[in-house]
Amino acid sequence: MFMLIVCSYHLTAQSNFQLGLLPVVNVNKKLQKDFKLNFKTETRQIILHEDIFELKHGLLDFSLVLAKKIGLSSSLAGGYFLRFRDDRLIQRSIQQFSITQSKNFYRVSHRFTSDQTFSENEETSFRLRYRIAGQFALNGQSVNPREFYIKLNNEYLNEWQSNDHELEIRIGVFLGYEINDNNKLEFGLENRLDSFTTELRNRAWINTAWYVAI
Amino acid sequence: MKKLLFTIFILIFFLNLVNAQTKYEKEYRINTEEVPQPALEFVKALNFTKKIKWYKEEGLDKISIEAKTKHLSRNYSIEFSKTGVIEDIEIKINTSEIPTNVYQSITQLLSAKYQKVKFSKIQLQLSGDQESMAQSINNQDFETNELITKRYEIELKAKENGKFQKFEFLFDHNGELLSKAIILLKNSDILEF
Numbered sequence: 001m002f003m004l005i006v007c008s009y010h011l012t013a014q015s016n017f018q019l020g021l022l023p024v025v026n027v028n029k030k031l032q033k034d035f036k037l038n039f040k041t042e043t044r045q046i047i048l049h050e051d052i053f054e055l056k057h058g059l060l061d062f063s064l065v066l067a068k069k070i071g072l073s074s075s076l077a078g079g080y081f082l083r084f085r086d087d088r089l090i091q092r093s094i095q096q097f098s099i100t101q102s103k104n105f106y107r108v109s110h111r112f113t114s115d116q117t118f119s120e121n122e123e124t125s126f127r128l129r130y131r132i133a134g135q136f137a138l139n140g141q142s143v144n145p146r147e148f149y150i151k152l153n154n155e156y157l158n159e160w161q162s163n164d165h166e167l168e169i170r171i172g173v174f175l176g177y178e179i180n181d182n183n184k185l186e187f188g189l190e191n192r193l194d195s196f197t198t199e200l201r202n203r204a205w206i207n208t209a210w211y212v213a214i
Numbered sequence: 215m216k217k218l219l220f221t222i223f224i225l226i227f228f229l230n231l232v233n234a235q236t237k238y239e240k241e242y243r244i245n246t247e248e249v250p251q252p253a254l255e256f257v258k259a260l261n262f263t264k265k266i267k268w269y270k271e272e273g274l275d276k277i278s279i280e281a282k283t284k285h286l287s288r289n290y291s292i293e294f295s296k297t298g299v300i301e302d303i304e305i306k307i308n309t310s311e312i313p314t315n316v317y318q319s320i321t322q323l324l325s326a327k328y329q330k331v332k333f334s335k336i337q338l339q340l341s342g343d344q345e346s347m348a349q350s351i352n353n354q355d356f357e358t359n360e361l362i363t364k365r366y367e368i369e370l371k372a373k374e375n376g377k378f379q380k381f382e383f384l385f386d387h388n389g390e391l392l393s394k395a396i397i398l399l400k401n402s403d404i405l406e407f
Contacts, residue, residue, distance in 0.1 A: 028403045034377055038407045065407065072332075072371040072378040072399075075406065100402045109405035133405045140269060142400065144240040151404065181401050211404050 019048040020058060022190065022205035028213045034069035038079070044205070059085040065094060074099040081115075090119040106136045123162045131155035135176070149176045151186060168194040174207065182213040241271045241280075249279060250298030257281050257292065259348045286354070291337075300344050303351065304337040304367065312336070312366060319389030320366070328372040334380070335369040363387070369397065 024042040031037060044058030065079030074097070081092035093116050100109040113129040135143065136150045143149045153172035158165065174188030186209040195201040246254065249268050257266055262285050269280040277296040284290070289306040309317060324331045338356075340347060346361040356362050364387040371380050380397040 026403065026407055028401075028407070038403070040407060067406070069378050072380060077406075098406045100405050102400070107400070107402065107405060109402065111406065135405060140240075140242040142241065144242070147240075147242075176404065184404055186404070211407075213401055213403060 016195075016199055016201045017048070018046060018201075018203040020203070020205050021045040021047065022207045024207065024209040026209060026211045028211070030213070036067045036069075036075075038065040038067060038077070039063070040065075047206075059083055063092075063094070065096070067096070071099075073101055088119060090117060092117045102142075105141045106134055108132065108134045125159055125161035127157055127159045129155060129157045131170075143176075143178050145178055145180045147178055149178065150174070151176050151188070153190070166194060167196055168192060172207065174209075184211040185209070186211070241269050244268045244270045244279075249281075250294065250296070252298030253279055253281065253292075253294040253300070254298070256294075256298075256300055256344060256348065259352075260285075261352050262290070285351075290351075300347065301341070303340040303347060305340070305356075307336050307338050309333065309336060311338070316366070316385070316387065316389040320368070320383075320385055323389075323391060324370070324372075324383075328374070330372065332371045333368060334371060337367040339365040339367050339384070341365075365392065 022042060022044055024040065027039045029037045029039075040063045041061060043060045046056045046058050047053065049056070061081065061083050063079055063081040065077050067075045067077035069075045077094075077096040077098070079094045079096075081094055083090035083092070094113060095115070096111060096113045098109055098111040100107060109132070111129075111131040111133070113127075113131070115127050115129070117125045117127070131153060132155075133151065133153045136152070137143045138148045138150060140147070151172070151174040153170065153174075155170040157168040157170070159168065170190060170192045172188060172190035174186045176184055176186040178184050186207070188207050190205045190207050192203040192205070193200060246268060248270070262283050264284050267282045269282065271278045271280060278301070279294040279296060279298065281292040281294075282290065291304040291306075293301045293304070295301060312320070340350070340356055340362050342350075342362045346359065350356040350359040350362050353359075356364070366385045366387075366389075368383045368385070369380065370383065371378065373379070374381075380399055382395045382397055384392040384394075386392055
């Protein structure tokens with residue numbers, strides 16, 4: 001983890017590097033007829049910004065998404081997201097299609113998302129996102145209760161606001177532990193790179209996540 | 215607000231652990247030293263040339279030992295009891311390797327049951343006495359060897375009772391249905407959300 005942060009720090013100009021904590025709680029509830037409800041909350045705590053070490057509250061997010069299985073491995077979802085940053089409220093509508101495949105010793109998921117972000121005094125922004133995520137068993141051919149796994153994420157986010165276009169790339173490496181099929185804990189680092197055409201910005205988040213199915 | 219959220223999450227965490235499923239199944243790699251001698255000897259008698267990977271599978275009421283390898287471009291999985299007595303050999307095959315009349319019988323049964331079916335894995339399951347099985351693997355004559363019992367284990371995806379599910383069907387060598395089981399799918403929330 002330390003090495004990953006050091007590498008990440010040297011990837012961009014130091015003034016464009018930000019490091020923070022990103023605890024996430026992801027609650028899922030299975031409903032009838034292949035419907036599922038996902039509630040997610042995360043908060044960002046900034047540790048290092050513009051070369052200054054200072055623990056600062058960044059924001060607090062909540063999202064609620066309703067998903068429907070449209071095949072054994074694929075699902076369609078839609079939901080709403082609220083972000084509380086300083087005294088501002090940012091809202092977002094989300095549409096998502098995902099497909100998850102199980103291979104011999106890993107599982108891979110492709111997620112296609114579109115979202116629209118609304119906030120006061122700002123033009124609506126539109127994003128198209130694609131994420132590929134893989135879960136790799138560290139023991140045996142599949143992840144079982146009381147076993148560790150590795151999760152890798154790579155996401156590409158295209159954002160359009162007014163006449164501007166911005167690309168963001170996210171790369172995440174996580175160590176996960178399956179307590180049981182309904183409870184998983186993850187710890188890792190996610191790098192978010194953007195501003196490719198001006199001065200590259202790199203935000204690294206030390207991520208801790210708890211996935212729970214109720 | 216933060217304290218309230220924190221309390222709710224702690225509560226969900228512990229309640230959820232208490233209600234957690236009691237079903238416990240685990241498969242993990244083991245070293246050759248941990249493999250029972252009869253299982254080692256059986257595999258040694260086969261003319262496999264590729265590396266053998268050994269696994270232990272722990273269920274609620276059963277422990278088994280499994281050897282996996284690739285031989286003549288096919289995936290082999292040999293299952294033993296915990297003491298090393300051979301139970302069956304499974305060979306991954308394609309639909310084209312199932313005899314035409316057997317395949318027709320299987321698809322007829324499935325199409326009467328489901329609107330749309332997608333095969334995800336087909337295995338030829340061999341069982342019989344230890345010596346005959348070793349010989350038929352070495353001679354590659356298990357398709358015609360009458361001392362060997364052949365079954366077809368098919369994993370497939372289909373919609374039943376309005377729900378998309380994965381099933382494991384077992385057919386005999388004539389394509390007659392022997393058993394059907396629902397495969398419990400692993401939760402994929404960590405990849406979707």
